[in-house]
Amino acid sequence: MKMTLNQKQRDALSIASAGHNLLLLGSAGTGKSHLITEICKELNEKGKQVKLTCSTGIACAVYPTHLKPMTIHKFTGIDDGRHDPNEIVSVLKNNAKCDKIIDAIMTTDVLIVDECSMISKRTFESIKKVCEIKNPCKIFGGIQIIFSGDFFQLPPVPNKRYNDDGTYCFLSEFFQTCFSHTVTLTQNVRQDEELFVKVISDIYQGNLTECVIEFMNSVNKSLPGNCDSLKLFSTNLLVDTYNHQCLLNSPGDLFEFKATDNGNAAELKSLTVPKTLWLKLECPVILLRNLSDTLVNGLRGILKYATETKLAVYFPSLQKTQTLHKESFTVFDPRTNSDIASRMQFPVKPAFALTIHKAQGMTLPWLEVDCNDIFKTGQLGVAISRVKSSKGLRVINFHPRYIFSPPAAIKQISDMKSNGMIEDFSCCRMIR
DSSP states (O other), X not given: OGGGOOHHHHHHHHHHHTTOOEXXXXXXXXXXXXXXXXXXXXXXXXXXXXXXXXXXXXXXXTSOGGGOOEEHHHHHTOTTSOSOTTTHXXXXXXXXXXXXXXXXXXXXXXXXXXXXGGOBHHHHHHHHHHHTTTOTTBGGGGOXXXXXXXXXXXXXXXXXXXXXXXXXXXXXXXXXXXXXXXXXXXXXXXXXXXXXXXXXXXXXXXXXXXXXXXXXXXXXXXXXXXXXXXXXXXXHHXXXXXXXXXXXXXXXXXXXXXXXXXXXXXXXXXXXXXXXXXXXXXXXXXXXXXXXXXXXXXXXXXXXXXXXXXXXXXXXXXXXXXXXXXXXXXXXXXXXXXXXXXXXXOSEEEOSEEEHHHHTTOOBSSEEEEXXXXXXXXXXXXXXXXXXXXXXXXXESOOGGGOOOOOHHHHHHHTOOOOOOOTTSTTTSOBO
């Protein structure tokens, strides 16, 4: 397998194999996931205890199950980020249910975090604090850290309730001292179309060229009628409106499931799970929370059976049908350190379409992108790069205003030079 790696991939593998921290960058399709799998294999062969994590559940689904990928939030116990970085360690140590998390941290030699562009500064610093349970005298507890991703893609999602403003993780004062070794992959291995690859790169860079405009106009086309395409929109409102219409137009009886709500009703508006859920048999659905290491938030399936107390959903990527029951979704108030509202509902909603945010990490054969109301840097690039080939891509409502220049800080971190490796690891694993 190592013979399939290009030179930059081999460079990255060499740094990781030597035990150094690594920041692995590269746009969609440059082979980051394949390389991460090879890094895990090599380090495991060296007897290292490697933990592979991702910022989202759907990103975990890319990896082989034998690597046991999980979200970084689950591995570190930071959950949804409700606890401040300065208090997370105390929370873990004073909760007997977290003993397994602490044991895992203590036995981990290498921590890999994929899709790191979605990791905020606040989350990054919480991860750091938790890792330092292993050795409080060393940055990240002396654990070898490998971050992988593309900061030109979608930025972290702010969470005002938890005082997380969505600042990029690389703006933390600890980031560049931790990641002094950087490799940026540039050779695209997913798409073999030179023009398509160039257009994706230009869009990420904010370069509005004639080539980009011509290409985007050329993919305003129809897809084959028998293809199973996914549609992407920029906002939840557009997705929900489209899903509702598709559901009404679908054959079959409509099932209605009303949630059981408790607490502050106004606070429940922040939940993604609906108060009233409408479904039909054979309609596509998406999971709204991580239920296990394989049943992850963002996983799509097909509804096969429904009663008031359970749903049966077939998940094609898992090739199995899973019974789902209602789950409790809560709203946490950090000021009172307690849940102030809850909703009991099935953890799914219709998924004829998804937001672009939900699709990050996916690779699809057929895709339709509606550009209406794109509002963030990286959205358009992430959307069109989900598809394997431009032959499977349809784009509507494109306008040049939907191409944004990325923040200067992203270009600076992407151009960051890699330092030489020092044998005692003082180059990247500092003493606190």
